[in-house]
Amino acid sequence: DQQVKQNSPSLSVQEGRISILNCDYTNSMFDYFLWYKKYPAEGPTFLISISSIKDKNEDGRFTVFLNKSAKHLSLHIVPSQPGDSAVYFCAASGGGSNYKLTFGKGTLLTVNP
């Protein structure tokens, strides 16, 4: 039962263009969503988060959009840079006092110079 899904295993974009990474979830109890970036042999690095009471959160080149009715969120990176090449994980938490994160399986982003 995969409650957080990232349906694109990989994405390739040109430097300077927009990268859009997508994530869908099924559990309506989720109320906090996060994006992490992961390089090989390192731990996930927190990028940006959004609460379910918002539909957009922006931090520099990174913007996360949340569509609660569609149970869908997306991460936009503008402009994309070669250093953004990594695996991006979508994660969600919520419901009761259990703050565990449920992760998607990740999307490998490659930004070509």
Place this chain on the structure above:
Amino acid sequence: DSGVTQTPKHLITATGQRVTLRCSPRSGDLSVYWYQQSLDQGLQFLIQYYNGEERAKGNILERFSAQQFPDLHSELNLSSLELGDSALYFCASSVDPGGRTRQETQYFGPGTRLLVL
């Protein structure tokens, strides 16, 4: 650097053995979480400790156990190891102010790569 430290970075051992992984959370964080990342399963939540007490359990095997000490560092003990236990084990921490907000960001350590031969 997230401020979460994990040791050792790499661990190679044999089937049937027992190992201990160690995690020190960020300064001020009360909650520690353990996750396992295997090739086919992605990042899976194992267990959470808050201020020394177990708070939540996920997909943790009975052969695995954890604890959080008074100085808030945590250890994950893996016993009777099997080949399938080979994975990356991550520790994360969060402030977890005990109910003021449930929306916590977890910060991850660099992980311990376990190889069971």
